[in-house]
Amino acid sequence: MSPTAKPPSSPSGAKRPASDSDRGISPPPLKRKAQAAISKSAVANFFTPTSQKAKERTIWTERSPDDSSPATLLVAKYVPENDESSAADATRSKRRKIAAFDLDSTLITTASGKRFSDGVGDWKWWHHSVPGRLRKLYNEEGYRVVVFTNQGGLELHPDRSKGPKMAKYRVTAFKQKCNAVLSQLDIPMTLYAATGKDIYRKPRPGMWMEMKGDYELADSDIDHENSVFVGDAGGRVADLKGGRASAPKDFSCSDRNLAHNVGIKYQTPEEFFLGENPRDFTRDFDLANFPFVEQEDDDGIRLEKTNDKDIILFVGPPGAGKSTFYWKYLKPLGYERVNQDILKSKDKCFKAAAGFLQEGDSVVIDNTNPDAETRSQWVALARKHNVPIRCLWFKTPLQLCEHNDAVRSLNKKLNPEGRQGLPKLAFSGFASRFKEPKVEEGFQDVIPIQFKFRGTREEYDIWGRYWL
Known part of the structure; x- marks a missing residue:
């Protein structure tokens, strides 16, 4: 952050005397003798024709x-x-x-x-x-x-x-x-x-x-x-x-x-x-590590729907690419999406997910789900509806997540849901609570997802700039 001026110190405050090298470089001091609120020059300037004023x-x-x-x-x-x-x-x-x-x-x-x-x-x-x-x-x-x-x-x-x-x-x-x-x-x-x-x-x-x-x-x-x-x-x-x-x-x-x-x-x-x-x-974060690569048909992701009906639970920090992944890979497979940023409360998320399951749909829980305690509630919901639950673990580094969040919040073209930028606390808070997901928690499998930019050349021209 660039420095800004502070209020002037009291007259008794010590001042460093100007050195010879300062003279002719620094501006003249602004201290002036006490004077009337309206000076003679101000009065004269008031009566000066506009065309003649400096x-x-x-x-x-x-x-x-x-x-x-x-x-x-x-x-x-x-x-x-x-x-x-x-x-x-x-x-x-x-x-x-x-x-x-x-x-x-x-x-x-x-x-x-x-x-x-x-x-x-x-x-x-x-x-x-x-x-x-x-x-x-x-x-x-x-x-x-x-x-x-x-x-x-x-x-x-x-x-x-x-x-x-x-x-x-x-x-x-x-x-x-x-x-x-x-x-x-x-x-x-x-x-x-x-x-x-x-x-x-x-x-x-x-x-x-x-x-x-x-x-x-x-x-x-x-x-x-x-x-x-x-x-x-x-x-x-x-x-x-x-x-x-x-x-x-x-x-x-x-x-x-x-x-x-x-x-x-x-x-x-x-x-x-x-x-x-x-x-x-x-x-701290170098975009040279994430060059643009032309997208292939399968993009290296081979995620298949192995159950007639199930829950896929996302785990990963804000800005990890979870929602983008859903729209690209899971929406085409028929999965419905539950997201707390949209629904605003955890209770509404559970209610929406239960509704989709009752209607016979598979569902993706697109939240951060950082710890075993949070995830256990979704495991319990899966057991209640007698469906498997799978875990997709987004292993995106936090600095990259902050970059993604800034790109999203500052560029309408890459922000279809109109999300606001998140405070740094959202990322550090996730890190402090995070526990690695394990199959022993009740998951059918835990699939790690490494970050890769998944978009067009035009979108990369925006993403591939520094925003922090």
């Missing part, structure tokens, strides 16, 4: 993922004062090369040296070369320069009962800091700040899609080979020298994964601005 260089807007959701994306468009042509720049000549940057720990860092900002003015350039390099990208190399930043500490429309004044202060302070950064750069550019856990949050591609729309760019317009995203979240492992970490490991791999998702090169700030060699990196 134009705001940064225009802020808010956007939402869809018409039914609140705004979670902040967008700042900066137009330099003397650049009359920049307003029409997007339509006059499209810049095909994109240079995109993270904000915190990439373009800027705190002047105080603290992890989180002390206030609006507590920032300096990450390296003194940053502003000159960005200006060169725009003015000499023909790049479109943009910023994509996660700002999870901001809330644009808070619940009034939960301290709206503090939330409003944080948003205002963030805007003021960004205004200063953009003004010092003084090149046409747009900054996108994702404040929610939705399609806009990196590594998800929402901010990239908004950028394409703002500059009227189709995929074919973009020079992907020469475009780049620069950010500090690259999944780098700790750099060990003499048995000690000279550089800590990265907190995540979200910036590298965003670059993967949109098909452009990724570099760390050290690589891009300082010319350092790449460090080793790792991903």
Whole structure:
């Protein structure tokens, strides 16, 4: 999560004196002498004709993922004062090369040296070369320069009962800091700040899609080979020298994964601005282990209906692929489906399953069923109706399940039942309760199912991106 500004400390709080290296890099301090609520300049500005007033260089807007959701994306468009042509720049000549940057720990860092900002003015350039390099990208190399930043500490429309004044202060302070950064750069550019856990949050591609729309760019317009995203979240492992970490490991791999998702090169700030060699990196979950494979008729699954009537009990975490498996392999065999996400209660699930059995139908219990105690209730139902019960154990790793859940909840094409995304507790809760299913519990057999992407090439193009 990117840091956000904190309320200013009291006047008595100690401040680190600015070093020589800070001067000319950090913005001027914002502390001012106490003054009247209405200044002379404000009065003069009030009577200045509109045509003579200084134009705001940064225009802020808010956007939402869809018409039914609140705004979670902040967008700042900066137009330099003397650049009359920049307003029409997007339509006059499209810049095909994109240079995109993270904000915190990439373009800027705190002047105080603290992890989180002390206030609006507590920032300096990450390296003194940053502003000159960005200006060169725009003015000499023909790049479109943009910023994509996660700002999870901001809330644009808070619940009034939960301290709206503090939330409003944080948003205002963030805007003021960004205004200063953009003004010092003084090149046409747009900054996108994702404040929610939705399609806009990196590594998800929402901010990239908004950028394409703002500059009227189709995929074919973009020079992907020469475009780049620069950010500090690259999944780098700790750099060990003499048995000690000279550089800590990265907190995540979200910036590298965003670059993967949109098909452009990724570099760390050290690589891009300082010319350092790449460090080793790792991903907790690597999509390279799950390449797309053309589907065959039997897909390697040879599941036959061995009983005239029976129960098949699914066991596996949320997002393991259970429902997809049902629709592809068991629905064609005539099995009815019972799912607690749809029916909302365990009692309704038992009632529905009993009804199907009484009508002579076989039934699939499409729930997680993590432990023997839960499963024993379904074994008892099978005995009551004198039918066999089989167990299909979905052995999908939890990180892959979380990925599947995010893909499903954020993409309507892959979410026909309109399911909402699950909290992390849903996955850790399953793991804490899980006990391996065994035939001794009363099952006719226990069949392990390994995860495999089962879908079209078009569906894989969505699934095969990083969403966490």
